[in-house]
Amino acid sequence: MPRYLRNLIIALVILAVLFGLDLLFQGRTISPYFSRILMLSGIAITMAVSLNLINGFTGQFSIGHAGFMAVGAYSSAYFSVNYGVNLVNALGGGKLGWVVALTIATLIGAVVAGIAGLAVGIPSLRLKGDYLAIVTLGFGQIIVVFLNNIEAVGGARGYSGIPIVKSFFWIFLIAILTIVIVYNIVNSGFGRALISIREDELAAEAMGVNTTRYKVMAFVISSAMAGAGGSLLAHFDGYLNPKSFEFIKSFEILIMIILGGLGSIVGSVLGAILLTVLPEALRGFAEYRMVIYSLLLIILMIVRPQGLLGSTAAFKNWRRRYKKANTRPAETKTPESLGEEKPQ
Amino acid sequence: MSTFLQQLINGVSLGAIYSLIALGYTMVYGVLKLINFAHGDVYMVGAFMGYYIANGIGARGAQAIGMSTEGALARGLLGGGTLEPSLITALVVMLLAMAICAAIGVIIERLAYRPVRKYSRLTALITAIGVSLLLENGGQVVFGADPKFFPELFKKRNIDLVGGASINSADIIVLIIALVLMVLLQLIVYRTKTGRAMRAVSFNLQSAKLMGINTDRIIAFTFALGSALAAAAGVLVAIRIPRIDPLMGILVGLKAFVAAVLGGIGNIPGAMLGGLLIGITETMVVGYLSPTYKDAVAFAILILILLFRPSGLLGTVAQEKV
Numbered sequence: 001m002p003r004y005l006r007n008l009i010i011a012l013v014i015l016a017v018l019f020g021l022d023l024l025f026q027g028r029t030i031s032p033y034f035s036r037i038l039m040l041s042g043i044a045i046t047m048a049v050s051l052n053l054i055n056g057f058t059g060q061f062s063i064g065h066a067g068f069m070a071v072g073a074y075s076s077a078y079f080s081v082n083y084g085v086n087l088v089n090a091l092g093g094g095k096l097g098w099v100v101a102l103t104i105a106t107l108i109g110a111v112v113a114g115i116a117g118l119a120v121g122i123p124s125l126r127l128k129g130d131y132l133a134i135v136t137l138g139f140g141q142i143i144v145v146f147l148n149n150i151e152a153v154g155g156a157r158g159y160s161g162i163p164i165v166k167s168f169f170w171i172f173l174i175a176i177l178t179i180v181i182v183y184n185i186v187n188s189g190f191g192r193a194l195i196s197i198r199e200d201e202l203a204a205e206a207m208g209v210n211t212t213r214y215k216v217m218a219f220v221i222s223s224a225m226a227g228a229g230g231s232l233l234a235h236f237d238g239y240l241n242p243k244s245f246e247f248i249k250s251f252e253i254l255i256m257i258i259l260g261g262l263g264s265i266v267g268s269v270l271g272a273i274l275l276t277v278l279p280e281a282l283r284g285f286a287e288y289r290m291v292i293y294s295l296l297l298i299i300l301m302i303v304r305p306q307g308l309l310g311s312t313a314a315f316k317n318w319r320r321r322y323k324k325a326n327t328r329p330a331e332t333k334t335p336e337s338l339g340e341e342k343p344q
Numbered sequence: 345m346s347t348f349l350q351q352l353i354n355g356v357s358l359g360a361i362y363s364l365i366a367l368g369y370t371m372v373y374g375v376l377k378l379i380n381f382a383h384g385d386v387y388m389v390g391a392f393m394g395y396y397i398a399n400g401i402g403a404r405g406a407q408a409i410g411m412s413t414e415g416a417l418a419r420g421l422l423g424g425g426t427l428e429p430s431l432i433t434a435l436v437v438m439l440l441a442m443a444i445c446a447a448i449g450v451i452i453e454r455l456a457y458r459p460v461r462k463y464s465r466l467t468a469l470i471t472a473i474g475v476s477l478l479l480e481n482g483g484q485v486v487f488g489a490d491p492k493f494f495p496e497l498f499k500k501r502n503i504d505l506v507g508g509a510s511i512n513s514a515d516i517i518v519l520i521i522a523l524v525l526m527v528l529l530q531l532i533v534y535r536t537k538t539g540r541a542m543r544a545v546s547f548n549l550q551s552a553k554l555m556g557i558n559t560d561r562i563i564a565f566t567f568a569l570g571s572a573l574a575a576a577a578g579v580l581v582a583i584r585i586p587r588i589d590p591l592m593g594i595l596v597g598l599k600a601f602v603a604a605v606l607g608g609i610g611n612i613p614g615a616m617l618g619g620l621l622i623g624i625t626e627t628m629v630v631g632y633l634s635p636t637y638k639d640a641v642a643f644a645i646l647i648l649i650l651l652f653r654p655s656g657l658l659g660t661v662a663q664e665k666v
Contacts, residue, residue, distance in 0.1 A: 061466070123647075123651050124647070124650075124651070126651075127650060127651075127654055130377075130379060130609075131605075131650055131654055133379070133469075134379075134601075134602075134605055134646065134650070135646070135647055135650050135651075137598075137643075138602070138643035138644075138646050138647050139643070139647065141598075141639070141640070141643050142640045142643050142644060142647075145636070145637060145639050145640035146640070148636060149634075149636050149637070247598070248594075251473050254470070254473075255470060255473065258466065258467075258470050262466070287484070287485050288485060290477065290481035290484075291478065291481045291482050291485055293477070293481075294474050294475075294477035294478035294481055294482075295474075295478060297470070297471075297473075297474035297477065298456050298471055298474040298475060298478065301460055301467050301470050301471045301474060302456075302459045302460055302471070305460060305463035305464065305467040306463075306467075
């Protein structure tokens with residue numbers, strides 16, 4: 001079977017499954033509370049996987065992801081409120097109209113966030129490590145302050161009246177698209193360039209990788225996907241508030257990917273679901289909920305610092321073993337089996 | 345002119361407080377290369393400790409520690425709300441809060457940061473975020489989520505200056521105490537053996553260890569020192585603006601951190617300078633532009649500084665070794 005045919009079949013199967021599940025959700029067979037958590041997990045997956053591209057695979061530590069999510073959310077919401085509703089009516093007010101309007105809104109969110117990513121990325125990606133982290137944090141915070149002052153989108157009161165589209169199909173379609181895009185990037189020449197930057201930027205530069213260019217590209221793609229995630233959030237609740245995009249939100253997404261394991265897509269998905277479900281699961285503890293949540297986070301970092309499915313530690317181990325293997329050629333090990341070892 | 349002078353006075357007073365917090369960030373970064381996100385929350389805890397101490401732990405508490413409940417100080421501090429405003433009370437409240445927070449700082453280091461020190465710096469950073477969340481949420485449970493009002497520790501009054509500006513006595517006290525603390529810190533870091541060990545650890549942890557320095561103890565001491573300064577800042581802030589709540593440390597902590605980076609992180613005089621600059625620019629923006637943009641200003645300065653002078657104003661450029 002040719003490759004494109006196989007991919008086409010996989011895509012169709014995924015679409016069919018999503019569509020079936022969507023019908024199930026519309027039929028109210030599943031409680032609204034459960035479906036809400038599930039959909040929020042879907043949005044979280046989009047955010048976590050996109051952040052993993054820049055933090056996990058490129059090794060550039062960005063903690064301003066919520067800022068780009070905000071840019072995407074607000075720009076797509078602005079489109080939907082001012083043009084989207086008219087567009088739907090012009091197309092007859094049916095399902096097709098919504099699909100078109102929503103696609104355009106998501107694309108606008110992604111493109112505007114991508115442009116914001118470009119504007120932030122070009123100057124700040126010259127910095128490294130902690131400094132990059134602080135600058136991205138600063139940009140994220142500045143975006144929030146500006147949103148607080150733009151009256152056209154409600155300012156500090158928040159932006160209400162966004163058309164609500166609570167669609168399981170749509171949210172998970174974007175989440176799966178994000179995963180597919182990141183997966184394909186990572187397994188391409190472009191992805192290998194990104195990973196080489198993470199492993200050793202200087203060596204990558206020496207090998208002819210245009211590090212600045214690749215870093216900015218990864219940053220823009222990551223921001224654009226965050227923007228798409230933001231547009232999902234905007235249409236999910238129908239209300240946006242600058243407060244919900246403060247740096248604490250960026251930390252939340254960061255914790256997801258670190259908990260899941262940097263540089264692991266499956267880990268990001270797992271971390272996103274876990275961190276969305278966990279605060280809900282702890283509701284029984286009432287006001288101690290967030291205390292337990294933060295304690296769990298600290299304990300997890302102490303007992304499993306590489307995250308649940310981390311590969312950075314595996315890479316370090318692998319390199320050390322590689323040296324050993326060179327001196328003792330009899331020993332052969334696969335990188336997979338080494339990943340389970342704890343780093344020293 | 346009078347607006348300028350007034351905003352300058354306010355700015356210097358606010359900046360002195362940012363400086364005190366920034367010192368904690370810069371010292372911890374110096375020895376551990378860790379952005380201690382929980383530092384701003386230690387400052388919050390300091391303000392609350394001051395609040396509880398000032399409001400009195402009750403006469404029983406005084407008897408328990410064998411203190412006479414007769415003296416004015418004991419009545420003021422421990423007599424359950426019958427606080428007598430005086431400078432001495434303010435000082436004692438501040439020193440006690442500093443001592444408690446120093447202990448809290450050491451405990452945080454021992455329980456949360458030391459176990460992850462051998463792992464990557466990223467792990468340590470996430471742990472710091474975890475500790476920060478723990479203090480914020482724990483604070484909301486223990487202290488209550490609603491804001492509290494700090495008692496008046498000494499009588500405040502306005503002193504008129506030439507040019508129409510006026511200075512509050514609280515601002516003068518804040519400035520004097522902050523200055524004294526900074527001078528003390530300078531003496532500790534540059535004139536004592538422990539201070540020399542601290543500088544050695546921040547220069548190179550491995551070599552310091554080889555020279556026979558007990559690095560664990562020095563790191564713990566650094567946390568104690570930084571946390572005590574944060575607690576002092578907490579009490580001083582509460583003297584200026586008596587409204588305290590468990591989330592007050594987030595933004596102030598972030599700005600103090602910006603101040604530390606601005607001055608050159610790891611550099612002690614830099615943190616003081618950075619704090620003053622951030623404080624003055626912030627009050628100037630409030631006075632001349634719009635108060636709504638005051639939170640963006642600190643970050644805008646930060647970004648400009650990092651883009652044109654990444655090592656900060658007083659920092660030295662680290663040579664990259666290949």
